[in-house]
Amino acid sequence: MRLPAWLAQHLAALRALLVLTVLTGIVYPLVLVGVAQLPGLKHHADGSLITTAGGRTVGSAIIGQSFTDTRGRPLAQYFQSRPSAAGSGYDPTATGASNLGPESVVDVLPNPQVAGDRGKPSLLTQVCSRSRAVGELEGVDGRRPFCTTGGVGAVLAVFHHDGLTGPVTRVVSLDEACPARPFLARYQGVEVECARPGADYSRGVVTPIRGDAPAHPVVPADAVTASGSGLDPQISPAYASVQAARVARVRGASVDAVRRMIEAHTSGRALGFLGEPAVNVLELNLALDSRYPFRG
Amino acid sequence: MSSTTTGLIFIVSLLVALVAVYRPFGDYMYRVFTSARHWRVERGMYRLVGVDPDGEQSWGVYARSVLAFSAVSVLFLYGFQRLQNHLWLSLGFPSVEPGQAWNTAVSFVTNTNWQSYSGESTMGHLVQMAGLAVQNFVSAAVGIGVAVALVRGFTRSRTDQLGNFWVDLVRICLRILLPVAVVGAVVFIAGGMVQNLSAGQDVHTLAGAAQHITGGPVASQEIIKEFGTNGGGFYNANSAHPFENPTSWTNWLQIFLILAVGFSLPRAFGRVVRDNRQGVAIAVVMAVLAIGSVLTVNALEVAHHGTVPQAVGAATEGTETRFGVPQSATFASATTLTSTGAVDSFHDSYTALGGAVPLANMMLGEVAPGGTGSGLYGILVLAVITVFVAGLMVGRTPEYLGKKISAREVKFASLYFLTTPTLVLVGAAAAMSSASTRASMLNTGPHGLSEVLYAYTSAGNNNGSAFAGLGVNTPWYNTTLGLVMLLGRFLPIVFVLGLAGSLARQNPTPASAGTLGTHQPLFVGMVVGVVLILIALTYLPALALGPLAEGL
Numbered sequence: 001m002r003l004p005a006w007l008a009q010h011l012a013a014l015r016a017l018l019v020l021t022v023l024t025g026i027v028y029p030l031v032l033v034g035v036a037q038l039p040g041l042k043h044h045a046d047g048s049l050i051t052t053a054g055g056r057t058v059g060s061a062i063i064g065q066s067f068t069d070t071r072g073r074p075l076a077q078y079f080q081s082r083p084s085a086a087g088s089g090y091d092p093t094a095t096g097a098s099n100l101g102p103e104s105v106v107d108v109l110p111n112p113q114v115a116g117d118r119g120k121p122s123l124l125t126q127v128c129s130r131s132r133a134v135g136e137l138e139g140v141d142g143r144r145p146f147c148t149t150g151g152v153g154a155v156l157a158v159f160h161h162d163g164l165t166g167p168v169t170r171v172v173s174l175d176e177a178c179p180a181r182p183f184l185a186r187y188q189g190v191e192v193e194c195a196r197p198g199a200d201y202s203r204g205v206v207t208p209i210r211g212d213a214p215a216h217p218v219v220p221a222d223a224v225t226a227s228g229s230g231l232d233p234q235i236s237p238a239y240a241s242v243q244a245a246r247v248a249r250v251r252g253a254s255v256d257a258v259r260r261m262i263e264a265h266t267s268g269r270a271l272g273f274l275g276e277p278a279v280n281v282l283e284l285n286l287a288l289d290s291r292y293p294f295r296g
Numbered sequence: 297m298s299s300t301t302t303g304l305i306f307i308v309s310l311l312v313a314l315v316a317v318y319r320p321f322g323d324y325m326y327r328v329f330t331s332a333r334h335w336r337v338e339r340g341m342y343r344l345v346g347v348d349p350d351g352e353q354s355w356g357v358y359a360r361s362v363l364a365f366s367a368v369s370v371l372f373l374y375g376f377q378r379l380q381n382h383l384w385l386s387l388g389f390p391s392v393e394p395g396q397a398w399n400t401a402v403s404f405v406t407n408t409n410w411q412s413y414s415g416e417s418t419m420g421h422l423v424q425m426a427g428l429a430v431q432n433f434v435s436a437a438v439g440i441g442v443a444v445a446l447v448r449g450f451t452r453s454r455t456d457q458l459g460n461f462w463v464d465l466v467r468i469c470l471r472i473l474l475p476v477a478v479v480g481a482v483v484f485i486a487g488g489m490v491q492n493l494s495a496g497q498d499v500h501t502l503a504g505a506a507q508h509i510t511g512g513p514v515a516s517q518e519i520i521k522e523f524g525t526n527g528g529g530f531y532n533a534n535s536a537h538p539f540e541n542p543t544s545w546t547n548w549l550q551i552f553l554i555l556a557v558g559f560s561l562p563r564a565f566g567r568v569v570r571d572n573r574q575g576v577a578i579a580v581v582m583a584v585l586a587i588g589s590v591l592t593v594n595a596l597e598v599a600h601h602g603t604v605p606q607a608v609g610a611a612t613e614g615t616e617t618r619f620g621v622p623q624s625a626t627f628a629s630a631t632t633l634t635s636t637g638a639v640d641s642f643h644d645s646y647t648a649l650g651g652a653v654p655l656a657n658m659m660l661g662e663v664a665p666g667g668t669g670s671g672l673y674g675i676l677v678l679a680v681i682t683v684f685v686a687g688l689m690v691g692r693t694p695e696y697l698g699k700k701i702s703a704r705e706v707k708f709a710s711l712y713f714l715t716t717p718t719l720v721l722v723g724a725a726a727a728m729s730s731a732s733t734r735a736s737m738l739n740t741g742p743h744g745l746s747e748v749l750y751a752y753t754s755a756g757n758n759n760g761s762a763f764a765g766l767g768v769n770t771p772w773y774n775t776t777l778g779l780v781m782l783l784g785r786f787l788p789i790v791f792v793l794g795l796a797g798s799l800a801r802q803n804p805t806p807a808s809a810g811t812l813g814t815h816q817p818l819f820v821g822m823v824v825g826v827v828l829i830l831i832a833l834t835y836l837p838a839l840a841l842g843p844l845a846e847g848l
Contacts, residue, residue, distance in 0.1 A: 006360075014368045028477065036491040063509060065505070092510045145607050228640065231533065235617060278618050
């Protein structure tokens with residue numbers, strides 16, 4: 001019996017797909033799983049797991065982790081990782097970034113009527129509050145441009161008499177929920193109000209205020225921004241350096257000794273130009289634990 | 297050295313490497329496309345498939361073979377996902393929901409690899425390696441096959457024979473994609489990528505919290521994800537994930553692999569049409585557009601305009617420490633200049649204008665150098681349009697590579713060109729017209745529109761990258777983006793094959809004094825100009841409402 005052409009074609013297609021599935025979908029990956037068992041490859045292929053001298057597996061050398069207590073507060077004896085948008089932080093089963101854009105500056109303020117409502121902080125407010133927190137933890141200046149000293153975005157809704165033009169009639173500090181006292185008393189002669197959760201300020205022109213924070217903040221950029229994966233195992237040498245004094249103090253080591261350990265765990269650029277210098281946080285913390293154990 | 301300087305060296309080193317492989321890799325591919333000999337294993341495969349490898353096909357049969365193979369692939373992949381809970385290595389994940397399974401099946405068959413799912417919490421290892429990753433090979437091979445059929449159309453005369461789809465498919469997989477995949481995957485593992493069948497390991501971190509270290513056959517999928525310009529990540533974080541892109545040098549290698557086939561195919565094209573200068577001209581067009589794009593994204597991201605980047609002091613949100621901002625920007629550009637869509641940093645958090653460049657790259661139709669095969673056929677269609685425009689200017693019947701570009705050819709080329717913008721703009725407009733679909737936006741204002749525009753641009757051009765804040769796992773987005781991907785892939789393929797069939801039927805036209813030299817700088821400049829002007833006219837209004845409104 002001769003099959004109609006269209007049916008023969010689809011049968012050939014199905015057979016081609018099955019043959020190629022066996023080859024590229026079964027044989028090929030399994031061969032590579034086999035090759036990956038070779039010494040030199042196996043450690044990587046299994047996930048670069050790190051086991052302590054006591055035989056405990058504490059994670060992967062290339063997957064970051066949080067060094068915080070159960071309530072999310074930084075453990076002072078450890079170098080801290082970057083902020084993470086993966087799940088509740090460094091969760092490999094929910095990887096990803098914040099995806100908030102460059103003009104994400106207006107918070108959805110928490111509704112005081114709803115218990116536990118935390119609102120939706122804008123990226124700007126997240127950056128500001130992280131910067132302030134790091135500043136407090138490390139005892140350095142945590143101020144940043146476009147941030148209030150309270151650690152939220154310094155953003156005004158400016159209402160004009162004729163929509164986008166005309167004299168200013170009303171000004172609201174969008175990221176400061178009442179009863180906060182706004183970071184700015186007056187703007188163009190008009191008193192600045194705090195923001196009421198749920199109120200509609202969409203007719204105001206969103207105006208971020210630069211403020212007088214230094215152009216080059218002490219708290220480095222990677223300390224206030226989440227990575228792409230949410231699993232970034234590394235921090236910049238600058239962020240490690242900011243943390244050195246605190247870790248040294250808590251562990252009773254000299255700052256110089258801690259700085260030397262940072263250097264030992266800093267990987268430079270491959271071939272001198274690939275990537276950026278970076279410090280592996282887990283490996284550094286493990287080395288500290290064995291060299292300067294924390295007696296808390 | 298500053299990171300801007302090293303970022304420039306990074307770009308130059310990629311350029312040097314791509315120039316170095318242009319001839320040898322292009323010549324190798326040329327031999328694969330034209331060799332009369334079949335390998336013994338290939339003969340065995342043709343027997344299993346039940347086709348005669350020495351029989352050639354007309355454009356209609358070639359197109360029907362492509363469509364049949366792709367239709368069967370979509371159904372197979374859909375069923376595979378729906379049944380994954382009954383199969384091995386499912387990691388306990390349930391059957392994938394119908395809407396998402398449809399979207400994902402279409403996405404991988406069309407070489408888009410748009411992901412409305414999150415790999416680590418949706419797909420078992422078997423679906424990833426024997427379902428999704430198989431399409432990484434074959435969808436790339438389909439693209440190259442169609443490009444080769446078009447090139448054959450330029451070189452043949454008075455025939456309707458354009459080659460044999462099954463032979464092209466098998467050869468490209470076996471002789472081009474697999475060898476590189478095997479070697480490359482081993483290199484990737486050496487760099488730190490995982491390759492196992494484990495369900496993962498629960499560990500207690502140094503701070504005492506639980507962490508689940510995931511496993512999977514990642515390296516074997518990663519290599520073809522880049523080399524086949526697919527882009528679908530094993531994990532949600534894609535090439536930002538340390539298991540998918542562990543080091544700064546694997547990052548370089550991934551970008552190189554993304555661009556390798558696209559930039560070397562013009563050499564194979566030049567060899568087939570027996571004029572290497574034609575291949576160089578096409579490669580230079582691609583290079584001009586690509587270098588311009590890469591430098592622009594780098595400059596904009598390093599300059600970090602915008603409120604949040606200014607507050608931070610750098611555009612580091614969504615980037616990994618080990619790559620840094622400039623080299624992430626280069627990745628972003630490469631992935632959208634091709635049909636890859638893998639990301640090592642998150643475009644949604646780019647500066648307004650820096651994020652507009654990846655969007656514009658896709659709008660160019662991904663021709664610089666474009667996806668595996670689709671980049672070459674895309675730029676050749678634009679070259680046809682260019683000689684047509686040039687012919688109008690001097691009032692002369694245009695020719696390209698010794699073929700007359702008459703009404704029939706121009707119709708196919710125009711249909712090709714109009715398909716994607718129609719899908720993108722109609723799709724985005726439809727999504728914007730309903731409050732429930734607008735609710736999927738994570739960001740507000742112009743940036744929210746950019747998210748939707750980016751989604752349909754990515755789907756229509758079969759890219760797969762996203763402004764990932766948009767919540768796309770909804771019935772509306774799964775269905776419509778699936779349709780846009782499907783039409784955005786196969787309508788152009790049918791038009792390209794139609795064009796090829798029409799060219800192959802013609803007699804060759806000898807070159808005369810009035811023939812436009814399509815290997816000369818003048819032509820290169822004209823193609824670049826035509827591409828930029830056509831795209832600007834098509835998309836500027838939409839761009840003005842999104843990224844331009846946000847960034848200016």
